[in-house]
Amino acid sequence: MVTSVVEGTASARAEQSEAATTAMAPAVVAPPDPSQGGWRYAAAGKRDLRLDLLRGFAVFAMVVDHIGGASWLHFLSGGNRFFVSAAEVFVFISGLMVGLIYTERARRDGFRPSATKLLKRAWTLYALAVWLALATAFAAALFDLPRGVILGQDPARFIFEVLTLQRTFYLVDVMLFYAFAMLVAPMALGVVLRGGWWFVAFCSVALWGMYQRWPAALQLPWAIADNPVFNFAAWQILFFGGMLLGSWRGTRERSTVVVHRPVSRFLRELALPAFAAALGALIFVHLTNGRIFAPYIAESDTGVWLDRWFDKSALPFPRLLACLIVFGFLWSLVSRCWRPLHRGLGWFLVPLGQGALYAYAAHLFVIIALQIAILQI
Numbered sequence: 001m002v003t004s005v006v007e008g009t010a011s012a013r014a015e016q017s018e019a020a021t022t023a024m025a026p027a028v029v030a031p032p033d034p035s036q037g038g039w040r041y042a043a044a045g046k047r048d049l050r051l052d053l054l055r056g057f058a059v060f061a062m063v064v065d066h067i068g069g070a071s072w073l074h075f076l077s078g079g080n081r082f083f084v085s086a087a088e089v090f091v092f093i094s095g096l097m098v099g100l101i102y103t104e105r106a107r108r109d110g111f112r113p114s115a116t117k118l119l120k121r122a123w124t125l126y127a128l129a130v131w132l133a134l135a136t137a138f139a140a141a142l143f144d145l146p147r148g149v150i151l152g153q154d155p156a157r158f159i160f161e162v163l164t165l166q167r168t169f170y171l172v173d174v175m176l177f178y179a180f181a182m183l184v185a186p187m188a189l190g191v192v193l194r195g196g197w198w199f200v201a202f203c204s205v206a207l208w209g210m211y212q213r214w215p216a217a218l219q220l221p222w223a224i225a226d227n228p229v230f231n232f233a234a235w236q237i238l239f240f241g242g243m244l245l246g247s248w249r250g251t252r253e254r255s256t257v258v259v260h261r262p263v264s265r266f267l268r269e270l271a272l273p274a275f276a277a278a279l280g281a282l283i284f285v286h287l288t289n290g291r292i293f294a295p296y297i298a299e300s301d302t303g304v305w306l307d308r309w310f311d312k313s314a315l316p317f318p319r320l321l322a323c324l325i326v327f328g329f330l331w332s333l334v335s336r337c338w339r340p341l342h343r344g345l346g347w348f349l350v351p352l353g354q355g356a357l358y359a360y361a362a363h364l365f366v367i368i369a370l371q372i373a374i375l376q377i
Contacts, residue, residue: 018208038304041338048100050334054375055331056353061086063363065172067370083282083310083322087174088238090356092327094178095239098185099246106193115186119306125179126165131161131167135156136364143372150226167225168182169365179229180221181239188240195334201244206363208237229281234315238323272336281321 006266041050065086073077078085098118106114131239137157137158139147147170147233151158168176188200210234211218290302297305311320334341342350352359 001355008314014170030243038335039339041335047354049342049346050331050338052350052353053269053334053346054330054353055090055356056349056351057345058086058090058093059352059356059359059363060349062090063366066363069123078302082286083306083319084326085312087312087368088315088319088323089327089330090174090175090236091181091235091240095181096246097242098239100184101186101244101251102189102244103247104194106189111190111193114189118182118186118189118301122179122182122185125175125182129168129172129179132175132361132364133167133172134159136172136368137162137169139368140367140371143179143368143375145375147369161225165224166222168227170226171367173230176224176227177232177235177362180232181236184236185243187276188243189247192244195374197247199245200240204237204240207233212314215314229313231313237320238316259272271328272332275332276326277308279329280327284323289334 062085064071064073064077065080099113102114102118105117137148137151139148139149140146150169158167162169191197191200207218207220211231215231215233218231227332252364290306293305294302309316310322311319314359315323
């Protein structure tokens, strides 16, 4: 038996795009539709709240990891020591939302208005990255924190390098990467609108692959001081991969797709246990330091092997595969168990995801305040 499956309408998606990009401030959280039975997610508003909840979780996990100190919350966040961190989830969802929002907007209003909005967004992110770097550096220098020494050595040079994007500051590097990604996004959007999604995918994968071979030669757009993790050539694959997926999903929602209902239901039911089993395998390898691979590798210390193949700064293939598993698990979990998750955590995570940039910026000053408090003890 076949049936047409249309997950949303173009007009609803267009309205969603307006609501999703008008501000970084939290929006009103819509409750699940009470008319729908079961635990599964059922759209009840103009936004896909699953993305908001997952981005809120990513911000929460980054805050937990950055605050420092042993915590039982590291069981949820990974403590920045697992094979995947919250940053990958945040960057991927950011690209996914760009694809969902701006592809539909460009088809509705034209390419130029959408490209202009993307460039304005890039400018906002640049201003935020510069302001955060300068503000946190000055606060660190003012209260004699260790990282404030960089500013104290040559304030004029530090300010100039931050303004010209030659330097960033502690934990501001992800904002700088985000600004660069949004600056390139209009070019990718223009190619996608002309049916060249495959060209964007090829360029993204090729750039990522070349970085794996020649990392020193691919410091794009140039070498940036105090930016050890978010190398653009490597990390762009998550952003533009998400962007392509978002643009494809928007196109699929506007078309009529005929599927076999039993097959679709079977795959949907299989997704969560399959991703859960794969995630369990990753956790096992992490907890045992990869001892299961000892007979198959030359190094006697399997930890060295794991550090190389799951390097956060380079994002080699094993780490990308781990990203796929973790995001697939999280997406399947919130889709299937939306009601209890929304009731228990939605009040906190959904607004946090809708105001993600403000929340991330605020937590940097919380970290400064905690460091100052520790020095006074």
